[in-house]
Amino acid sequence: MERVEDPIVLAVDGPWGSGKSYFLKRWVGAHRIENGGSATTVYFDAFANDFLDDPLISLTGAIGERLPTEKTGVTWKKAKRIAVTLARPALRIGAAVSTAGVTEIAGPLVDAAIEAGGKEAEKAAEAFWKREDGRRAAMLQFRSALGELTKDGNPLIIVADELDRCRPDYALSVLEVIKHFFAVERVHFVLGVNLDALEHIVRVRYGVGVNAADYLKRFVSLSTQLPTMVGQNSNMHATIKYLQSAGSEMGIEPKAIEIAADQIGLAINRNTVSLRDVEKILTRLALLPRRKEFGQTYFGYQFVIISLILWQVLKPEFFNRAVRQTLEVDEIEAFFGISKAMFDNKSEQHNHDAYILSGVWRYALTGTVEKEEDRSSFAKAFDTFGRATKILPNIERDYFRIFQVGER
Known part of the structure; x- marks a missing residue:
């Protein structure tokens, strides 16, 4: 994955109890120590976070905890604010304008905040971020912050595990967030998942008539499985x-x-x-x-x-x-x-x-x-x-x- 620039999503596919989580947790830690890797690796337990409505906040927090000290400066703080305000539009004025300063946020939002005042400012901000152009502006800002993290050539690889155990709406929200907010060069995802179970989640959400396999192809670039046979001769x-x-x-x-x-x-x-x-x-x-x-x-x-x-x-x-x-x-x-x-x-x-x-x-x-x-x-x-x-x-x-x- 370190050799690929275009963002990819790799599914490590297998049934419950096949060792996916055991392997992925240890791979995250061993990638640099034992395998000589250069990527920043992050483990994210999707099931442990599915009590939240928006996975963008929890994903952003998990990434921040694993970033090297030199990469946790102004740029990533900005990304965290964007994640919070996207999830809670009413907080936009307090989180962005009041504390971050005019230079830290997109021009259209600042204009909306300046033109309004007091409670009207909150209403204006919420209306802006609910509009399609508001979310698109935030998405571009978030991607820009991610790009800053990997501009030195070292990828960011995020392991999103236990996705098939999540609530259907949350599981699909994770996939949508990955597709739209993390489509940045050298930012890759590894999904620990049972693809059959994830297809079932798709059918629960969109109906039994939907082609669940084709739907997931929109999000998953390729898949692999842990080996069932091991040993020198795989015997x-x-x-x-x-x-x-x-x-x-x-x-x-x-x-x-x-x-x-x-x-x-x-x-x-x-x-x-x-x-x-x-x-x-x-x-x-x-x-x-x-x-x-x-x-x-x-x-x-x-x-x-x-x-x-x-x-x-x-x-x-x-x-x-x-x-x-x-x-x-x-x-x-x-x-x-x-x-x-x-x-x-x-x-x-x-x-x-x-x-x-x-x-x-x-x-x-x-x-x-x-x-x-x-x-x-x-x-x-x-x-x-x-x-x-x-x-x-x-x-x-x-x-x-x-x-x-x-x-x-």
């Missing part, structure tokens, strides 16, 4: 990488992380698993009773406990039905995307983890197995002698009833 899903990295930092039992990674690797082909979901899964793993004993527990219990934690986050009704033993094995296999071909050693789709997971759950729910020759193996997954009973009630009592996280 690992980002959610699994995050699970492993954060889980290690949290000191979670390595075996629990290993099994959770395997099960998420299966589930992610049929279900949406966000980074925020992974955070919730890690929280439950960290707060799990007897977590220090997890690595020494029979692997059948390990598999079942991890599945239950995943379902608490991703599919709560599965958790409730599993502990009541009303969940069907076919439903479990569908959730994890397990097919019969995965059980066949000669098939290219063979997946040993899927075979074990299906067998363990079948035995835990029914006390039976699909193939009689496998009975002993799966029975011993819960007890050395294969005599474990009331498997799910005992797991629920020992690992989930003592300390519950979230709603049941």
